[in-house]
Amino acid sequence: MTAPGTKPLAGMKVIELGVLIAGPFAARILAEFGAEVIKVESPDGGDPLRKWRLLYEGTSLWWFVQARNKKSLTLNLKNPDGLEVLRRLLGGADVLIENFRPGVLDKLGLTEAVLREINPSLVIVRLSGFGQTGPMAQQPGFGAIGESMGGLRHITGFPDRAPVKVGISIGDSIAALWGVIGALMALRHRDATGGRRAGQGQTVDVALYEAVFAMMESMLPEFDVFGFIRGRTGNIMPGITPSNTHASRDGRHIIVGGNGDAIFRRLMTAIGRPDLAADPALADNAGRDARRDELYALIDAWVGGRDGEEVLRVLGEADVPVSPVYSIEDIVADPQYLARAMFESARLPDGREFKMPAVMPRLSATPGGTEWIGPALGAHTTEILESLGYNAEDVALLRAEGAV
Numbered sequence: 409m410t411a412p413g414t415k416p417l418a419g420m421k422v423i424e425l426g427v428l429i430a431g432p433f434a435a436r437i438l439a440e441f442g443a444e445v446i447k448v449e450s451p452d453g454g455d456p457l458r459k460w461r462l463l464y465e466g467t468s469l470w471w472f473v474q475a476r477n478k479k480s481l482t483l484n485l486k487n488p489d490g491l492e493v494l495r496r497l498l499g500g501a502d503v504l505i506e507n508f509r510p511g512v513l514d515k516l517g518l519t520e521a522v523l524r525e526i527n528p529s530l531v532i533v534r535l536s537g538f539g540q541t542g543p544m545a546q547q548p549g550f551g552a553i554g555e556s557m558g559g560l561r562h563i564t565g566f567p568d569r570a571p572v573k574v575g576i577s578i579g580d581s582i583a584a585l586w587g588v589i590g591a592l593m594a595l596r597h598r599d600a601t602g603g604r605r606a607g608q609g610q611t612v613d614v615a616l617y618e619a620v621f622a623m624m625e626s627m628l629p630e631f632d633v634f635g636f637i638r639g640r641t642g643n644i645m646p647g648i649t650p651s652n653t654h655a656s657r658d659g660r661h662i663i664v665g666g667n668g669d670a671i672f673r674r675l676m677t678a679i680g681r682p683d684l685a686a687d688p689a690l691a692d693n694a695g696r697d698a699r700r701d702e703l704y705a706l707i708d709a710w711v712g713g714r715d716g717e718e719v720l721r722v723l724g725e726a727d728v729p730v731s732p733v734y735s736i737e738d739i740v741a742d743p744q745y746l747a748r749a750m751f752e753s754a755r756l757p758d759g760r761e762f763k764m765p766a767v768m769p770r771l772s773a774t775p776g777g778t779e780w781i782g783p784a785l786g787a788h789t790t791e792i793l794e795s796l797g798y799n800a801e802d803v804a805l806l807r808a809e810g811a812v
Contacts, residue, residue, distance in 0.1 A: 415442025416774040420595075422503040423448065423494075424478070427455045429551060429580035430535045430616065431507030432474055434587040438503070439477035440767045440776040446497060446792060447475060451482040451812065454785040464756060467782075472756065473764045475782030481793075482786035482812050485516055490811035494518075496796045498526050502604065503591050507535040510545045520611065529602075530609040531594040533587045539615035549616055551579030558620025559627060566642040583619035587612060649696040650675070650703045653733065660716030664707060665729035667693060678726035679710040754781050786812070 420443040424435040432447070432455065439445040449455055458471045481497075484490040495518075498504060504523070506513060513519070523530060534540055537549015555561050555578065556571075565572040590612030598607035630636045643653040648667045656662055666675035669692060676685035684703075689695045696703060711719050716732060723730040732738065739745055740763070751763045767776035789812050793803050806812045 414774055415776060416771065418442035420444065420503065421501045422446070422505060423497050423501045425504065425506040425508065425513075426535070427507070428457050428460075429474075429577050430583045430587070430614075431505050431533075432457065433581055433584035434533065434535065434591070435478065435505050436474055436476065437584070437588050438591070440778070441771075441774075442776070443503075445478045446788070447478045447480050448483050448485075448494060448497075449480055449785060451484055451786065451810070454480070454482070458782075458785070464760075465758065467757075469762070472754070472762075472781040476754075476764075477779050478783065479788035479792060480783045480786055481789050484811050487809065487811040489806055489809065491516060493793065493796065493798075493806070493812070495526055497792075498523065498530065501527065501530060502595065503531045503533060505533045505535070505587065505591075509548060510534075510536055510540050524609065528609055529598055529605060529607045531591055531598060531612065532609070533591050533612040533614070535583050535587050535614045535616070537616050539618065540611075540613045551577040551581075551583075551616060554579035554583065554616025554620045557617040559624045560620050563624075563627075563638050563640055565640045567640045569640075571640065579616050579620050582623060583614050583616045586619045586622070587614045590614060644700065644704070646700075647697050648693055649700040650707060652704055652707070654708050654711035654719075656711055656714060656716040656719050658715045660719075661733040662711060662716060662719055663729075663731050663733065664711070664723065666707075667696070669693075671728055672696065674726045675707075675723070675728045678722055678728060679707065681706065752778055754778060756781070757784070 417438055420438070422435055422438050422443045422445045424431060424445055424447040426432045426435065426447075435445045435447065447455070453459075455471070455475075457474060458468055460468050461470050462468070481493075483493055485494060513523075520532065523532060536545070537553055538544040538547060549557075552573065555573065558579065560579070561571040561573065564574065594610050594612055598604070598609055601608040627638050630638065645651045645667070650664065650666045650672070652664065654662050654664055664675070666672045672690065673685040676682065676690075684690055684706075690699065690703075714722075720730055720732065734742070740751065745751065750766045752766050753761055753763060755761055764778070764781075767778065790803055793806070793812070798806070803812075
């Protein structure tokens, strides 16, 4: 494990007012790189993610990863004293991350104007379905809605079937990454305009649908200039040929990417078609795409006539990008993953050891890392209250009145 003081965000204080995925994932990244992330949760059960997907002794295994390195503080924000605790926290914070529906904080009396009074240098990261403005701002929106409205679902799947989703909440995760990027840029601006206590804070407004839309490559200019509406094309990439999924004789699904000009020539040579490697009509993507059905049928037949290991060996030796489609069972046994130490070991509350993904990205001098897994609800409440100046009697009173 990495000592907290060596991480690049050591000394940064982040307050997380978020549940489920987008906000908590953004805060998780900051926590992994040394920020003190205080996750504010309702005393009544906390973040619903604690109970999502597969549970171990009543707690989600996802929770232990998503909340690693965070401190859990329970606050009843409908209680004036609980709200006062939050105000004190915000006064000394660098970043606030929240993914409530727009207007929720306003109802608590924490409008942007009030937040600026509390802490003019605060960077506020707001993640929501549709952003803080516009006719849809008040509507609820999850990752699935962002993926649909952002254009991703329309192009995912096969043309003769309904659109499909990626197997994870990719819209939330993309929004979280944009939120982190925005936070770090806003902190850079704050530091350039006076620093932690005198610098200019600002708001980072991330809408889930816009976060997804920003990843849609050339869809907009292609439509605007040519009227072209990109649709579902299954596993191929029109205009970028060949790149597809093929089935081997022993039933393995294998991705073959031969769309670079030189790579295509190596691929054709490796599968016994040097004539196509030398064909000037196939020298670039435009020519290959015009004959993609022919090329895919050829590669399908070659892969389908061999076991997966032979396909991987022959194409690997030819320096052609190739990979089997991995399940998690394949991933945990893969030599490349193991060589890159992409799994961390930690212990569950009962002492059982378990694996979780290592921290990304890799920094050579100040890497991130896991200090502890997602904590029990309210595990750090007393510690945080005492750091704010509350004594033991104060803490007991706050507990008695249901403020924490």
